[in-house]
Amino acid sequence: MHFSNTILHWFKKNKRNLPWRNTTDPYKIWLSEIILQQTRVAQGLPYYEKFVHNYPDIKALANAADDDVLRDWQGLGYYSRARNMHTTAKFVVEQLNGQFPDKYIELLKLKGIGSYTAAAIASFSSNEAVAVLDGNVFRVLARYFGLALDILSNEGKKQFQELANSQLPHDNAADHNQAIMEFGALQCVPKNPNCLACPLKETCIAFDQKQVDSLPVKLKKLTVKHRYLYYFLPMYNSSPILMMRKRGSGDVWEGLYDMPCVESEKPLIEGALVSEFSERFLNPNHQKVLEFDNCFIQYSPELKHLLTHQKLYIRFINISELFFPEFKDWCLKNGYLAYRFEEVSNLPKPIIIANYLASKYSTNSLSII
Ligand code: SF4
Structure with a gap:
């Protein structure tokens, strides 16, 4: 497992000290994941701290007024995320006895939680062996393994998921998932990654074949x-x-x-x-x-x-x-x-x-x- 070992080693030396990395509470990890969707860490961090402070547990969030939650969210955009988060908090309190799930299958049943978020919460909180696949992970896998499939196509998603699963060490899913995401966020960045300083450069296909700028492939264009x-x-x-x-x-x-x-x-x-x-x-x-x-x-x-x-x-x-x-x-x-x-x-x-x-x-x- 050269790939996983290398990024785990890199992660130990380079990871940022972020508050949601110091907890296994699925509620707090869920808060961080919802806040960080489409948001940079620097922008999301004060919101995470505000939400943990104002709503320290799922009951506090469930009992909050709609307007208070939206006001605390103000500035993050994508307000449906805040509304879904609030609905989910009420559901967990009313239907699940206030116990926030930490298993992938159970998490997928909650509103606003898709496969990426469920995998992140399950692996970070209980080390469940499910591989995360977000924009950073797509990029790292596409470049390192030279996989030139459209990441927005169904076939592309399926093959990337299989590749991600195949690289996951089952006894260390939490660290591996965090490591590959952090590697994509800090080292294998979208534009001009510093490949000469990369610990994977000897075996990276995109680097070897000069395809770093053309991977990952994303064919659909958003109409604005x-x-x-x-x-x-x-x-x-x-x-x-x-x-x-x-x-x-x-x-x-x-x-x-x-x-x-x-x-x-x-x-x-x-x-x-x-x-x-x-x-x-x-x-x-x-x-x-x-x-x-x-x-x-x-x-x-x-x-x-x-x-x-x-x-x-x-x-x-x-x-x-x-x-x-x-x-x-x-x-x-x-x-x-x-x-x-x-x-x-x-x-x-x-x-x-x-x-x-x-x-x-x-x-x-x-x-x-
Ligand atoms: S060598 Fe460059 S493209 Fe390959 S994994 Fe490292 S940073 Fe990414």
């Missing part, structure tokens, strides 16, 4: 949807008002709060934005011929926010006080409420909105109605 969102903040007594509503299901940011907005697939030029605003928010009997400068008194630069399949282009616009009564009526009829700044800071919000409000407004500069 572009969305232009124009958020409106009405002015009242010369200050902006925050009208906010919890977002429903079926779109990004489920369960988070945001302001009324107009959305478009293309950027809206001034006249088009004014007419969209007027049609959406003003009383049809009163719809006026509006001028951009009279209608919108201030607007932010365009801010970009990248999600997995979507790119959002966002502007925040202050509406002239002239339209406050009609705009407010529309908001109240459509489930929006006016919030004070202190209240808003406690609501879970998309991070781009939270950052904008924090940078732009202080407690004193927002009006109260």
Whole structure:
């Protein structure tokens, strides 16, 4: 087992000291795995510490309010992970007597836990002999063994899983799995790995055949949807008002709060934005011929926010006080409420909105109605 022995030896010398490596509690390992999906370690670490502090066990998380969990998650993105995590915590407390499973088959039955996460929790917490397969592991295996199958195809996944299983030392699954993931994160990195300093270079096929840059193979391309969102903040007594509503299901940011907005697939030029605003928010009997400068008194630069399949282009616009009564009526009829700044800071919000409000407004500069 040259491959496994080499990375285990490398791991001993190079591993980072991360808090979830110092526990075998499946609940805490699960927290770390959910937080670290699609998130870099440096970004995820403070969230892990916050969740362990605020919800030290599964019961504490199950009993937490939805809004508190989402607020603590704020900034990590992919909010369905937080919602699934909360649902799973309640399920474990109500149906499994509060005992978080540590066996692969049992873990797979839980919401939000796929084969990778189940393998990670089972091997790290109870040393169960199941091989993990995540982006780092695919890359290391593809390069070292020269496996040029598309990692997104079913056949590719099957063969990579077989290869991963064949390399797993059954008496040391926890360390081996952590070692290969860490090796992919620190040594066999996606771009320009330092192969000359790699302990596997003598037997690495990609290095030998100069294929490091072309492996692993990933054929499917994500199609990215572009969305232009124009958020409106009405002015009242010369200050902006925050009208906010919890977002429903079926779109990004489920369960988070945001302001009324107009959305478009293309950027809206001034006249088009004014007419969209007027049609959406003003009383049809009163719809006026509006001028951009009279209608919108201030607007932010365009801010970009990248999600997995979507790119959002966002502007925040202050509406002239002239339209406050009609705009407010529309908001109240459509489930929006006016919030004070202190209240808003406690609501879970998309991070781009939270950052904008924090940078732009202080407690004193927002009006109260
Ligand atoms: S030699 Fe290069 S490509 Fe091969 S395993 Fe090491 S870092 Fe990865």
